[in-house]
Amino acid sequence: MMLAWEAPDHKTEAEVVQRTAFYGGDGTDDDDGGSIFYSSPTQMAIQVDGRRTVGPEAFAKIAPACPAVAHPITVRNLFDALTNSTGGRLHFLIYHKYLKSLDNVLRSARRISSGHKAPELDLLDGEVVLDIFGAATTQPVLQHIGTSTWPGRLTLTNHALYFEAIGVDFSYGDAVVYDLARDLKQCVKRESTGPWGAHLFDKAVMYKSSSISEPVFFEFPQFKGHSRRDYWFAIIKEVLHAHKFIRRYKLANFQKAEALSVATLGILRYRTVKEGFHILPAYFKTTLAFNLAEKLPKGDKILEALHGELKQHCSRFRGGDDLAAQSGSDELTLADPFPLSAHTLVRMGLLTLKEEYNPEERDFAAGDVQIGGTSSVQMALERSVGYSGRVEAARATLDQVKVEDIDTNVAVLKVLTKIIYLPVVVYNDANISK
Structure with missing residues (x-):
C-alpha cells in the first residue's frame, strides 16, 4: 500500500x-x-x-x-x-x-x-504492565531515599510505578506503589545520585509528589552512558502526561481507555525502536505522542484536536445523530464504533474491559485513515512543528555561543530578539535623559 x-x-x-x-x-x-x-x-x-x-x-x-x-x-x-x-x-x-x-x-x-514471569502485583482493572527492570541477581534498580539505598525491581504500568525491594534471600518484598494517575503535584526529573546522597552518577530518575515526604531516586546502573535511565524517564513522563490529558478533559469510561491505550501502544513502539534499532529519539523527535505534544510549541492545540477526534469516535452511532444526542458522550453501547487503540489492545489480549464488551459483535470505524484529506490532529501538528523550527534555532544559537564578555552578551540578545520577533529600542547619549 x-x-x-x-x-x-x-x-x-x-x-x-x-x-x-x-x-x-x-x-x-x-x-x-x-x-x-x-x-x-x-x-x-x-x-x-x-x-x-x-x-x-x-x-x-x-x-x-x-x-x-x-x-x-x-x-x-x-x-x-x-x-x-x-x-x-x-x-x-x-x-x-x-x-x-x-x-x-x-x-x-x-x-x-497473562501471568507468565509477571510480578505479583495487585493491579486495577484495565491496568497494563508496560515494562519491568531489575533482576535480583544481575542488574537491580537502586532506590535512594535520603541516605538509604535498596536494590530491587521496578515495574511501570499505565497507572503507577511499583518498586519491590530485594531481600537477603533474593526474594522480592511487598511492592511500594507510586501512583501516576492522580493529581498529586508530581514531578519527574533526570538526576545524578550515588552512595550516601552524593551526586556522582548521572543515571537516575527523581520522583516526588505530595503523597511522599521526600523525593525518591531510581538509579539504573549502566557501565557506559545513561540511555537506560533516559528510556525510563521518557516512558514515565508519557504515563504522567496521558493522565494529565485525561484529567484536563475529564475523560471517563471508553474515552479514558482510548487515551491510555494511545500511551500504551506508544510506549511499546518506543521500546521497539530502542531494542530493535538502538535509538532513543528525544526532544521534538520523540515517538511518544503525549510527550511530543507537551514539548512542541502550541502542543495544547494538538491535544485539543485529539480530544475532538476522540469525542467524535465515541459519540458516533450507527443509528444516526438522533441516537447520539439521546446518550452521553462518554457511554458506549454495543452498537458504537470502538476506539481504535483500545480495540487493538483488546484484540491482542493486553486489555480487558467490561463483560458486555464483545469484539466479535462490535464494529469499529477506521476514522483515522482519511484518503485525500487531512485530519484536525495532523493540521494542528503541522502548525506546531512549524513553530518548533524557531525554537530549535534559538536552542542551537545558545548552545554555540560562548558568553565570555559583555559584547558577546549583546550579540546573543540581538539574535534572540530577531528569532522571537520582539522590537528592540536603543537609546543613545542624546536621548537617554528623555
Whole structure:
C-alpha cells in the first residue's frame, strides 16, 4: 500500500526510481576488495533493491491505519528513526525488521499480562504492565531515599510505578506503589545520585509528589552512558502526561481507555525502536505522542484536536445523530464504533474491559485513515512543528555561543530578539535623559 501511494502510476514510478537510483549501487565489491557481506545490515538492505523504497508521505498516510504500527501524531518521527541511516528512504527489509521487533515486544507484553514471569502485583482493572527492570541477581534498580539505598525491581504500568525491594534471600518484598494517575503535584526529573546522597552518577530518575515526604531516586546502573535511565524517564513522563490529558478533559469510561491505550501502544513502539534499532529519539523527535505534544510549541492545540477526534469516535452511532444526542458522550453501547487503540489492545489480549464488551459483535470505524484529506490532529501538528523550527534555532544559537564578555552578551540578545520577533529600542547619549 505504501509503494502504491508513493507511485500510483507509471510516470510517478519512473520519477521515484530515478530519484532513488543512487541507493542501490551495482551490488559488486568495492575496489579495495571489501565485500558487501561485511557491511551493516542496513547497508545490505539498501543494496538488495534500492528502487523499492518509500518516503515519509506514503508512510505517514498508510502506517497509522494499524494503530499498533504507528500513531498520526508521531508517525513522521517514527519514520525519521527508522530511516536514520538510509537517507530518508524506507526499505521493506528495514520495515520488516521493525515489525518483527514490534511483534517480539507485543508478545512479551502479552506473556506478562497473562501471568507468565509477571510480578505479583495487585493491579486495577484495565491496568497494563508496560515494562519491568531489575533482576535480583544481575542488574537491580537502586532506590535512594535520603541516605538509604535498596536494590530491587521496578515495574511501570499505565497507572503507577511499583518498586519491590530485594531481600537477603533474593526474594522480592511487598511492592511500594507510586501512583501516576492522580493529581498529586508530581514531578519527574533526570538526576545524578550515588552512595550516601552524593551526586556522582548521572543515571537516575527523581520522583516526588505530595503523597511522599521526600523525593525518591531510581538509579539504573549502566557501565557506559545513561540511555537506560533516559528510556525510563521518557516512558514515565508519557504515563504522567496521558493522565494529565485525561484529567484536563475529564475523560471517563471508553474515552479514558482510548487515551491510555494511545500511551500504551506508544510506549511499546518506543521500546521497539530502542531494542530493535538502538535509538532513543528525544526532544521534538520523540515517538511518544503525549510527550511530543507537551514539548512542541502550541502542543495544547494538538491535544485539543485529539480530544475532538476522540469525542467524535465515541459519540458516533450507527443509528444516526438522533441516537447520539439521546446518550452521553462518554457511554458506549454495543452498537458504537470502538476506539481504535483500545480495540487493538483488546484484540491482542493486553486489555480487558467490561463483560458486555464483545469484539466479535462490535464494529469499529477506521476514522483515522482519511484518503485525500487531512485530519484536525495532523493540521494542528503541522502548525506546531512549524513553530518548533524557531525554537530549535534559538536552542542551537545558545548552545554555540560562548558568553565570555559583555559584547558577546549583546550579540546573543540581538539574535534572540530577531528569532522571537520582539522590537528592540536603543537609546543613545542624546536621548537617554528623555
